[in-house]
Amino acid sequence: MVSLLHTLRDHTDEVRCCAFSPSLLATGSGDKSLRVYSTDAGFTERPFSPLTAHAYGVHCCCFSSCGGFLLSCSTDGLALLWNSGSGELLATLEHPSRSPLRVCALSPDSSRLLAGACDGTAAQWDFRSRKLCRVVSEASVVACCFSPCGQMFVSGCTNGDLKLWDLQASLLDAQKDAHDLGVTCCTFASQFLIGGLEFRLASCGQDSCVKIWMVSQDERAAWTVKLLHSLGAQSAPVLSCAFSPDGGLLVSGSVDKSVTIYDADLKGSLSAFFVFAHTLHTPPPACRYVTAVAVSPHQDMIATGSMDRSVNVWRIGGELAPASAISHPDEDEAHSKLPVHSRLLLTDWTEGDVQKWLCEEGLEKLVDVFKANNIDGEELSRLSKDTVTELGIESVGLRGRLMRRINALKAEQNDSEVPDHFLCPITRELMKDPVIAADGFSYERESIESWIQGKNKTSPMTNLPLQTTLLTPNRSLKMAITHWKSDH
Missing domain, CATH: 1.10.150.50 (Transcription Factor, Ets-1)
Known part of the structure; x- marks a missing residue:
């Protein structure tokens, strides 16, 4: 049984990430802010929230295992470490090339911090010394996660590859073209299997699939990644996935505006890995993509974030009925089953x-x-x-x-769904004065000028050097935006 518990509508731009600690829910948005709520107080926002130290949109956030720290990363090329109890900014970790960061992770023992960048590197910091090392990949890193043992991590790229690394940046194994058109997210189940020699890894991608992998050590002590299951319950690119703390559930959110919950309890047999799927449509059809999912440590709540700027919190209780759908509470009775x-x-x-x-x-x-x-x-x-x-x-x-x-x-x-090409790629806000940069992309003039005047002389989209800083007004796009605004 899944029922809507609470809806949060405080962000002014799309919600890109959400994460639970034992007592808090954090959400990050294209509006450059992080918001922190108390889960045991009716989801009231903490006094120090919102956290607004990022200069551009927040792409990812995560809590440490104990819940005392919150890590976030942004297009501004910074990974910020916060005290989740007070909102104090503890550390500012700058990517060496200030490349936009798309994903971040904390190791289970909080000894390492990891952030994936658009220039194809995963930057790794030691928690205490803040020492940095770089892991080179083949394309923009958009997914990463630490293994439950904390001695390895996985990176996922826009070219579709999944790679397994040790902490010394040595490549242990690689799955080429794990997801056609690119990986979007990856996450480990926190349970150790067979004496700590096997781990379950879930990944999702632009191919509309969720894939389950077994990361294991063979008789030669070499680590390998093997595909176990490919799940196609959703009909569009899957943007996010998360295991429950006990590994019994796997949740995924998709461009098709749905969230799917899988029974992931092994029960001693790989053949019983996924028993059924329970699909619920978190926003009504008028709303937009489900971009983020998270499961609470107590396993009684799921949070889902969407491009419609809202976060829904769902209560999990009882047994999940296969293929059952529930609606947003604002919908009419006639639309309760979509x-x-x-x-x-x-x-x-x-x-x-x-x-x-x-x-x-x-x-x-x-x-x-x-x-x-x-x-x-x-x-x-x-x-x-x-x-x-x-x-x-x-x-x-x-x-x-x-x-x-x-x-x-x-x-x-x-509804008011803004065409994506009307939004500035940097701020994700509707453009007022769009200009074309040397990389061929259109940006809000003020945003790209600020980007160029800073330390960034590269394209925000490709990370390649800009051959010129000349900006050309995009009059046709400005006219199209004006017409769209008048119609809406």
């Missing part, structure tokens, strides 16, 4: 999808009319007060009810 077609754009609906929607809306009388006129999602989106009369619907009340339902459906699917 069908597959409601996750598609209206223009992608088939005739069958349209007919199912009519039944769900209490418009069963119109099914035969729509079937006779071969109306699919594209045609439905074009219906207006004038054209709907051409369908031969005699009842004025029925025509009016149909148009109200169509308008509500369009509003749900459009």
Whole structure:
């Protein structure tokens, strides 16, 4: 049984990460802030929150095992270490090339800090001395995690590779093309298996799959990574995944706006690794991608963050029913179970999808009319007060009810979702004065000028040197944004 416990709407930009400690929930956002809430006090925000030392959007955050420290990283190339009890900034760890950092991790004993950068390196610091070493990879590092023993870590890259390293930066094993189109997240289960010689690793990627790997030591004491399961329950790129502390559940969030919970209890047999999947749609269809998931240390709560700027906290209790869906509390009773077609754009609906929607809306009388006129999602989106009369619907009340339902459906699917190319890649805010830089990408003028005037003479997107600092106004994009704003 999974039920919505609380919804947090304090961030002003997309939520990119969330993490639990025994008593706190931390969330990070493109609005450059971290927010910290007390889990045992109705999710009230701590007095020192928000934490605002990052100059650009926060990509990742995590707590130490004891919960006393909070680590965060950002596009600004900094990994910041905080006292999670007071909000005091304890350390500022700068990537050697100030490359944007996408992911960070703390070792189980908090002796090491790790951050993955866009220039293809994983920067590792000793907690006490702050000594830095660099691990070179083949592409932008977007995922990393320490093994439960703390003596190894895994990095995942945009080219799709997973690599296993020891703390001395020696490559132990590599899985080429582990995820087609790129890895997005990876995480270890915290349990040791078979005398501490085996660990379970989960990874997810742009290929819409969650993959389970066994990291083990063979008779020659060499470490290997072997694929156990490839799970395709979600229909779009999977952006995040997390094991429960006991390893019994695995949670993943996807671009298809869903969260999937897997029963990951081994029960002594690899064949029983995944027993069932429980899918819940955390935001309603009008909302955006699920970008972050986390499971509380007490295993009774799940947090999910979304591009709609909200964080939902869910209560886990009892047994999970397979393939059961729950809705956002603000939705009508008629939408409490979301069908597959409601996750598609209206223009992608088939005739069958349209007919199912009519039944769900209490418009069963119109099914035969729509079937006779071969109306699919594209045609439905074009219906207006004038054209709907051409369908031969005699009842004025029925025509009016149909148009109200169509308008509500369009509003749900459009909502205020800003096209991604209207957002500045640095700040993730709607651009007012877009300019084209030498790397070919468009940015908000103030943001890219600030980036260039600082220590960064490289592209925020590719990390390659900018051949010139000349900025060209993108008038066509500015006009498109202006038109979009007037329509919304």
